[in-house]
Amino acid sequence: MGQDKRSGAGPRSRDRILDAAYRQTLEKGLDKLTMEGIAAEVGVGKQTLYRWWPSKGMIALDALVERLSSSQTFPYSGDVAADVTRQMSAVVSQLDSPVGTALRRILAAAQEDPALADRFRRELIGPRVDSLRGRIVRAVDEGQIDAAYSPDFVIRQLYGPLYYQLLVRQEPFAPDDAERIVSSVLRSFRP
Amino acid sequence: MGQDKRSGAGPRSRDRILDAAYRQTLEKGLDKLTMEGIAAEVGVGKQTLYRWWPSKGMIALDALVERLSSSQTFPYSGDVAADVTRQMSAVVSQLDSPVGTALRRILAAAQEDPALADRFRRELIGPRVDSLRGRIVRAVDEGQIDAAYSPDFVIRQLYGPLYYQLLVRQEPFAPDDAERIVSSVLRSFRP
Amino acid sequence: MGQDKRSGAGPRSRDRILDAAYRQTLEKGLDKLTMEGIAAEVGVGKQTLYRWWPSKGMIALDALVERLSSSQTFPYSGDVAADVTRQMSAVVSQLDSPVGTALRRILAAAQEDPALADRFRRELIGPRVDSLRGRIVRAVDEGQIDAAYSPDFVIRQLYGPLYYQLLVRQEPFAPDDAERIVSSVLRSFRP
Amino acid sequence: MGQDKRSGAGPRSRDRILDAAYRQTLEKGLDKLTMEGIAAEVGVGKQTLYRWWPSKGMIALDALVERLSSSQTFPYSGDVAADVTRQMSAVVSQLDSPVGTALRRILAAAQEDPALADRFRRELIGPRVDSLRGRIVRAVDEGQIDAAYSPDFVIRQLYGPLYYQLLVRQEPFAPDDAERIVSSVLRSFRP
DNA sequence: TAATAAACGAGACGGTACGTCTAGTCTTCCG
DNA sequence: CGGAAGACTAGACGTACCGTCTCGTTTATTA
Numbered sequence: 001m002g003q004d005k006r007s008g009a010g011p012r013s014r015d016r017i018l019d020a021a022y023r024q025t026l027e028k029g030l031d032k033l034t035m036e037g038i039a040a041e042v043g044v045g046k047q048t049l050y051r052w053w054p055s056k057g058m059i060a061l062d063a064l065v066e067r068l069s070s071s072q073t074f075p076y077s078g079d080v081a082a083d084v085t086r087q088m089s090a091v092v093s094q095l096d097s098p099v100g101t102a103l104r105r106i107l108a109a110a111q112e113d114p115a116l117a118d119r120f121r122r123e124l125i126g127p128r129v130d131s132l133r134g135r136i137v138r139a140v141d142e143g144q145i146d147a148a149y150s151p152d153f154v155i156r157q158l159y160g161p162l163y164y165q166l167l168v169r170q171e172p173f174a175p176d177d178a179e180r181i182v183s184s185v186l187r188s189f190r191p
Numbered sequence: 192m193g194q195d196k197r198s199g200a201g202p203r204s205r206d207r208i209l210d211a212a213y214r215q216t217l218e219k220g221l222d223k224l225t226m227e228g229i230a231a232e233v234g235v236g237k238q239t240l241y242r243w244w245p246s247k248g249m250i251a252l253d254a255l256v257e258r259l260s261s262s263q264t265f266p267y268s269g270d271v272a273a274d275v276t277r278q279m280s281a282v283v284s285q286l287d288s289p290v291g292t293a294l295r296r297i298l299a300a301a302q303e304d305p306a307l308a309d310r311f312r313r314e315l316i317g318p319r320v321d322s323l324r325g326r327i328v329r330a331v332d333e334g335q336i337d338a339a340y341s342p343d344f345v346i347r348q349l350y351g352p353l354y355y356q357l358l359v360r361q362e363p364f365a366p367d368d369a370e371r372i373v374s375s376v377l378r379s380f381r382p
Numbered sequence: 383m384g385q386d387k388r389s390g391a392g393p394r395s396r397d398r399i400l401d402a403a404y405r406q407t408l409e410k411g412l413d414k415l416t417m418e419g420i421a422a423e424v425g426v427g428k429q430t431l432y433r434w435w436p437s438k439g440m441i442a443l444d445a446l447v448e449r450l451s452s453s454q455t456f457p458y459s460g461d462v463a464a465d466v467t468r469q470m471s472a473v474v475s476q477l478d479s480p481v482g483t484a485l486r487r488i489l490a491a492a493q494e495d496p497a498l499a500d501r502f503r504r505e506l507i508g509p510r511v512d513s514l515r516g517r518i519v520r521a522v523d524e525g526q527i528d529a530a531y532s533p534d535f536v537i538r539q540l541y542g543p544l545y546y547q548l549l550v551r552q553e554p555f556a557p558d559d560a561e562r563i564v565s566s567v568l569r570s571f572r573p
Numbered sequence: 574m575g576q577d578k579r580s581g582a583g584p585r586s587r588d589r590i591l592d593a594a595y596r597q598t599l600e601k602g603l604d605k606l607t608m609e610g611i612a613a614e615v616g617v618g619k620q621t622l623y624r625w626w627p628s629k630g631m632i633a634l635d636a637l638v639e640r641l642s643s644s645q646t647f648p649y650s651g652d653v654a655a656d657v658t659r660q661m662s663a664v665v666s667q668l669d670s671p672v673g674t675a676l677r678r679i680l681a682a683a684q685e686d687p688a689l690a691d692r693f694r695r696e697l698i699g700p701r702v703d704s705l706r707g708r709i710v711r712a713v714d715e716g717q718i719d720a721a722y723s724p725d726f727v728i729r730q731l732y733g734p735l736y737y738q739l740l741v742r743q744e745p746f747a748p749d750d751a752e753r754i755v756s757s758v759l760r761s762f763r764p
Numbered sequence: 765t766a767a768t769a770a771a772c773g774a775g776a777c778g779g780t781a782c783g784t785c786t787a788g789t790c791t792t793c794c795g
Numbered sequence: 796c797g798g799a800a801g802a803c804t805a806g807a808c809g810t811a812c813c814g815t816c817t818c819g820t821t822t823a824t825t826a
Binding site: 417 | 781782783
């Protein structure tokens with residue numbers, strides 16, 4: 001169904017706006033990104049931006065959303081460690097790319113902007129967590145993970161180290177980080 | 192012996208400046224915090240701020256540093272799980288307090304300000320990590336932790352979930368989070 | 383026919399800006415006059431001032447221009463002494479009024495600001511000198527003034543004393559100064 | 574009598590201060606001249622400047638005073654036109670030199686600073702006018718100038734054109750301007 | 765010769781204004 | 796009649812100087 005990218009349509013220059021916002025976010029950072037700068041680069045009136053987005057953070061988020069790979073179905077091979085490792089490896093390699101920089105900056109901006117934080121969680125984190133939670137629940141059902149731990153606790157143990165690396169260390173990941181994290185964490189949740 | 196307040200001197204109104212910066216950071220967030228606002232509240236010329244600090248982020252960081260408890264020696268009771276739990280519980284209760292909000296906002300600002308990120312890591316993260324690393328190393332020596340894992344990997348597994356909770360979830364911690372995290376993580380590193 | 387207030391348009395609050403600038407120039411002098419003060423009084427953003435004027439001196443000059451009487455045609459009665467006296471008397475009475483103070487201050491500022499000096503000469507001095515020069519030339523043609531003297535030399539002799547009084551003496555004029563100056567000067571240029 | 578340059582002595586670096594002030598006045602103009610700039614160039618504390626002078630204008634005036642030739646006695650040859658022409662020629666050649674620029678700028682500053690205007694008149698204008706007035710009075714006594722005109726009126730007629738040229742025209746003088754002015758003016762005052 | 769006081773350099777301080785930049789709103793005018 | 800263009804009020808930015816105010820340090824008497 002050839003529907004719009006999002007309800008409420010959008011400006012004619014939507015893609016060029018998001019491209020410009022994304023590029024400037026990577027080049028200069030989110031707080032050097034300005035509505036004026038985007039408007040000037042795209043050749044669009046500022047009003048057009050404000051008509052469709054409430055803040056530069058939201059524009060950057062939209063730009064990021066379109067660039068984040070969205071394999072909606074979590075892999076299932078029967079081996080939860082293998083499945084989680086596969087998915088986390090994909091996440092890690094994205095975090096090591098420009099997309100990771102953009103995500104890091106938007107997550108930072110979200111610390112000062114509740115509306116942005118909401119959308120960030122709802123649109124980016126939520127679906128991915130849901131997808132993973134489903135896989136964890138299934139692993140619990142299959143007896144691969146101890147039922148004494150809530151799936152969200154397991155998720156936090158799994159992905160917490162990634163955010164620590166991204167936001168606190170601000171260093172790239174080691175090649176086998178995903179694998180080592182998953183095996184270490186899941187070992188501690190074996191029944 | 193009439194020594195200075197701190198090595199390297201500083202402005203006459205240092206404490207009042209840090210107080211104001213800290214309070215405004217909590218009230219309005221770091222990007223609503225302004226040099227002009229601080230100067231006006233304290234009754235100080237802007238030049239005095241710029242003479243001693245390069246940016247509002249650095250002021251906020253100094254304010255935070257003075258407010259973060261700094262128990263320099265890591266507890267040692269023989270039981271590494273107990274010791275780490277004790278220390279992490281203290282950290283968690285700080286993260287749940289206003290100090291945690293300030294830290295969260297400064298860490299966010301550090302994503303766009305490399306100099307701030309440097310000082311953040313060097314002065315806040317570094318010493319605490321070093322202290323914890325010492326304790327981990329000792330536990331490895333005593334055979335409580337498998338030597339196959341680097342201490343920094345263990346540290347990342349232990350504290351990653353805290354940053355995830357703070358920055359991504361933005362929700363308070365559960366009462367026994369520290370204990371559950373530590374026991375879960377350390378179990379996976381048992382020799 | 384809905385023409386603009388003046389060619390080249392201008393800010394919406396032009397008149398209120400010039401009023402404020404003029405009043406503050408008289409009250410406090412040109413170097414106590416500030417862009418911020420004008421903006422604050424008028425309730426206008428500073429950018430609006432800088433968008434339309436390059437400096438406070440230019441604003442003050444515009445304000446003065448609008449307040450200087452501009453009888454464009456020099457009187458002609460056949461008697462050059464009478465005509466010049468009539469016109470100079472008008473000038474003198476203006477110089478004795480607040481307009482004279484403003485002019486004195488702007489002329490002073492023009493000593494340090496070449497662009498201001500240019501406009502001052504081009505818009506204020508130039509047209510008036512041209513008008514007077516025409517009258518002098520006619521008087522030369524009619525044999526009332528010796529052709530051996532250039533009109534600009536005559537003009538300098540006529541109006542020099544006024545500036546001396548205004549800028550060096552800084553004292554008001556005597557009631558018949560214009561008449562005495564004109565008669566004295568023109569006597570020396572009789573053929 | 575080996576007295577000081579002026580009562581109340583002065584700062585140790587007086588000459589270097591005046592040199593710096595004079596040079597900077599010529600280079601950048603009086604309102605780009607700053608106390609800080611002088612202090613920095615001379616290597617003197619700001620307090621030393623404020624201890625001895627109330628404003629930068631006063632420093633510049635002192636510097637100018639020391640550089641203005643001060644032939645205290647007006648020439649007397651019996652021919653008033655020749656004497657005045659001789660003296661005015663000297664003035665004109667000074668006004669065409671850097672000293673003239675400095676004087677022009679200080680006179681401009683005096684328009685906004687009554688104290689400076691006072692000293693300017695008292696120390697620079699006053700003595701020279703007194704000296705000239707004496708010569709005029711003598712010429713009146715000798716029947717070379719009509720007694721119907723006050724000496725100060727004559728003086729204003731003589732020197733007014735110079736200030737007009739300096740401040741309004743801001744152009745150099747013609748070589749024989751002094752001679753032409755004097756002859757023209759004195760002709761009009763012949764008995 | 766020692767003390768004492770003044771002038772000094774240095775520069776921090778509370779301020780004001782600068783000229784620029786961006787935010788977010790409002791208006792004009794063109795396609 | 797929707798959007799580009801951009802003027803508008805507002806206010807923070809970081810800098811430059813203002814004039815005042817300590818700080819030690821010379822420098823020059825005066826005791």
